Amino acid sequence: MQKSTRNLRSVAEERVGRKIAGNLRVLNSYWVAQDATYKFYEVILVDPQHAAVRNDARINWICKGAHKHRELRGLTSAGKSGRGLRNKGPSAERLRPSRRAAWRRRQFLQLKRFR
Numbered sequence: 001m002q003k004s005t006r007n008l009r010s011v012a013e014e015r016v017g018r019k020i021a022g023n024l025r026v027l028n029s030y031w032v033a034q035d036a037t038y039k040f041y042e043v044i045l046v047d048p049q050h051a052a053v054r055n056d057a058r059i060n061w062i063c064k065g066a067h068k069h070r071e072l073r074g075l076t077s078a079g080k081s082g083r084g085l086r087n088k089g090p091s092a093e094r095l096r097p098s099r100r101a102a103w104r105r106r107q108f109l110q111l112k113r114f115r
Contacts (some may be wrong), residue, residue: 012041012073021045025062026071029078051073 008031017026024045032040046053048063061067070076074083084095094102 005082007078008039008081009041009080010074012039012044012070013076016043016045017069017071023047023049025067027062028076029097070100077091 007069007100013026013029024061025048027044027046029041032042034040046059046062048054048067052058054063060077067075071079074080080086082096084092
């Protein structure tokens with residue numbers, strides 16, 4: 001059996017973001033419980049239209065349009081860890097900015113020349 005490329009926490013965030021949260025933003029999630037079959041996570045959602053969120057300088061970054069559906073693009077904590085972005089240094093050269101971009105960068109021959 002092949003290992004899943006994404007962790008279950010990231011999958012849970014995506015499901016909540018798609019089905020439940022119409023106008024809410026996924027901030028983060030954490031493990032709650034598990035049994036022999038399922039794992040349960042609580043997903044923290046933020047309402048970007050709420051006045052308390054808009055006026056709070058620590059969280060109002062999530063009100064910008066660039067943060068719509070962060071969970072679908074792997075920008076939450078679970079998504080970043082699933083993409084391997086917790087690593088730093090030379091071992092992370094194949095990961096940044098993404099695996100696809102790093103692969104593409106290695107495929108093209110780039111010759112530096114005077115023009």
